[in-house]
Amino acid sequence: MARLLIEGGHRLCGEVEISGAKNAALPIMVAAALAEGESVLERVPPTTDTLIMARILRELGVTVAFLPEGACAIDGTRLRHHRAPYSLVRRMRASFYVAGLLLARLGRAQVPLPGGCALGSRPVDFHMRGFERLGARVTVEHGYMVARTGGRLQGRPIYVERASLGTTVNLMLAAVLAEGTTVLENAAREPEVSDLATFLNRMGAQVEGAGTDQIRITGVDRLRPARHRIIPDRVEAGTFLLAAAITQGEVVLHGVNPDHLRAPLRKLEEAGAQVTAEGPHQLRLVMEGRPQALEIETAPYPGFPTDLQQPFVSLLSLARGTSVIRETIFDRFRYVDELRRMGARIRVEGQQALVEGVERLTGAPVEATDLRGGAALILAGLAAQGVTEVQGMEHVDRGYHRLEAKLNRLGARTRRLDPDRPSPNHSPVVLLES
Template identity: 35%
Template sequence: MDTLIIEGGARLSGEITVEGNKNAALPLLAATLLTDEPVVLDNVPRIKDVAVMQQLLAAVGCEVVEQARTRVSLHTKQVTTSAPPPELCRRMRASFALAGPLLARTGACTLPVPGGDRIGRRPVDTHVAALQKLGATVEVFPDRYVMKAPRGLFGADVFLEEMSVMATENVVMAASLAEGTTRIENAASEPHVQDVCRLIVAMGGSIEGVGTNTLVVHGQPRLHGATFEVGPDYLEVGSFIALAAMTGGPLLIKHARPSDHKMTAVAFGRLGVTWEDRGDDLFVPADQQLEVQHGLHGAVARIHDAPWPGFPADLVSIAVVLATRCKGSILIHEWMYESRLYWVDKLIAMGARVTVCDPHRAIVEGPARLYGQAMSSPDIRAGMALLLAALVADGKSVIQNAQQIDRGYANIDGRLRALGARIERV
């Protein structure tokens, strides 16, 4: 178990480059199973979840070659099994992104109940219902799902009961090799969903409506190889914006793709945070005046998550810790996952003034003086939020289970040290 030791209070500044989007890289890796030709992915983040997905692909017959630090070649001449190792699958929820490609390529797929962060109920009902629409049969067992399409998949009209990112990706991947046309309504439109669509198009697929909530996928008899660059991780960018605002800055965030951060600008703007777009980069000026900005007639300020292009659910934890540094009170409403806020007891132990109203809402009052604590990272985003808190706290903090943070942030301790952080890994 990895442990981070942080001495708080250092002013962080300089430049940091954004890694590839984890939430894009994982389904993109899965999508390479759709062809028997080589696919090369660039800007692949070197994080633990990516390593697990690469192991899963190798286990089903893919030849995985790391050509450079962020460049990976994947070639699945033949799928050797449609049942990847359950022990690997249970290490992350994204393993369920193999369902669509394996069904499309082999007509069968057996996957265990997915693992991953414990942030609330995240059932796969939407995935299953959509794949059934395409002609798959699904047997549900207590510990696994057995999916079959011995006669292949067929285009259909699919309405997703929720804007599930991975369900959208699974249906798009499955439909890309299905016979006929599939229309997907209420589809998710996050940048990583768009990346999956664009890779499939680069492989010879045909998809209309990319970036909208209605996708039309024209199935092809086969797809070919391609080279594709994973887009930047907008969750890293949001985390680094908060980092700069909390620790003093200034900070230049390179390869940030500013167009991805319009709603983050609205949400963080309610806490007084500002930044400048500089081409493909973002610049966060030093010494931000962090103060809660209330609405018209003094309406209580609120930050809430929503499907894209709304404020990302994975930045809610970051918003909570950022709010502890701001003058005033703000309501944080996490309506998507009922366990996302359960980590704030650790923040309260550091000195934060946070009132948890119910599983979905918390009121943060600041600014609060934080003090170093020993704690454990419960998941990727809460772990990063606790790391941000530790960087501004008085004294020393110890974060155990730091490998949870590593699942979403590559070499985070080394990158923070380069900005001036006093942090070491043991």
């Protein structure tokens, strides 16, 4: 199990380049396989999740190659297998996106019910009901979703339950090659959906309304390859802003879209941070003193993002006063027990956490059980007195590329221990003093 040692108490200062968005890259990688010919995607972060997606696509017959400087070339010409590999799909929730691809291109799909972070029940029933509305016959057999069409899918109006991001994406992938028009009502509005629509339209699709709660998709006969640059990762950007805030530091983020961060930026300012946009793709954060307590409620975009709830709780564990955090998307408080080991005072009541700020945290051995919970523990370790050992760094690798290396360049002191294999994020760093 990979571990990260963190010597806390070092103020983070400097500049950092934000990676392409993992959550945008995954569906766009799948979308590229809708066309015959080579598409080139720029700024695909080589995280564990994107590497797994590449392996899944290759198993289906798609050609995938990672190019220098973060580009990825994908050619769907030889897509021929309709059965996705269980051993890979079970590791990542977003791998279920290949179901939309396979139904659109091959008219049949056999995809395992997926895995991913332990965030409570996230059923794919919404996806399957949507495929049925498009004319597919769908069953669940031996742990697989099995779906077939009698020809092309047929466009229909579909209501997306809970404004589900995954359902919106999968139905977009399926509908672009369907016959007729599909209208997704109550669609997810996340920037990642808009980025997918931009790429699909470059391929020759007809997608309108992405970024609103109604997306209209007029099916076309075929798509062509295209070139596209992935949007910045808003969650990674938020994580680095919080890293500066929790260490009372000052950082400048490059390659970021401030419009995608409006809700978390407002909360950072309420907490006492000074945040300024120094250009269309640049943000500066300065934090002096302890943060102020906040009330936060997660919500679908453009509300406060659930992926930043856990890192924000680390910041608020050091705030003046008591903060209230309501989680409305997932069951996402498993990491709280680990923060308590570091001295945080947090009480969870159902889907609400009460965080009574303390003056200091102390280093301790802790374990990450999911991606964003792991990020929260790393942030707490940056501010804690002494050394924190975060186990389970393989979870963090799913969504952050070279996180510890970027933190060290800002003045953090971390060292990664990975006895089994070099991580895609591994880099030599300064040794911690004993």
